[in-house]
Amino acid sequence: MAAMDVFLDRLDPDMCVVTAVADGERAGCLVGFSSQCSLRPVRYAVWISDVNRTYRVARSADVLAVHLLARDQRATAELFGGRTGDDVDKFQRVRWREAYGGAVVLEDAEAWFVGRVVERAAGGDHVGFVLEPVEWGGREKAAGPLLRLADARTIRPGHPVD
DSSP: OOOTTTTTTOOOOOOOOEEETTTTTEEEEEEEOOOEETHHHHHHHEETTSHHHHHHTTTTTTTEEEOOBBBBHHHHHHHHHOTTTTTTOOOGSOOEOOOOOOOOOEOOEEEEEEEEEEEEEEETTTEEEEEEEEEEOOOOOOSSOOOHHHHTTTTOOSSSOO
């Protein structure tokens, strides 16, 4: 794997928070693996670690919400990336509202969309959720640069992979 680090260490993707609701449970986590994956129709894929609570909720969810954070929203990133919903109700600590299909939208996100889950794909220690956007929104004026991997590297995961 060290040889692959020559490539991977150069990447600095945008981070996002993914929220899921199913069977009366809410969950959310910080995600570093996500991307638009189709132009027509528009599709977006998010990859969620199979060891965390958000995955356990998302695998039964019909829709997921994906949120971009500004760099100055590190506290939100630490909450969703460094704490586990097994121990903490993250949604008591942020402003949120219900959206399409019962999805949870973080009101202070820079931009967000709700996507209908159209496919799930195993990918090692993460599962990919391919989403069809059905509702979206965000701030009219950007608060600043988006939170990126380099900004979040020091956040210790609430559910480490190892």
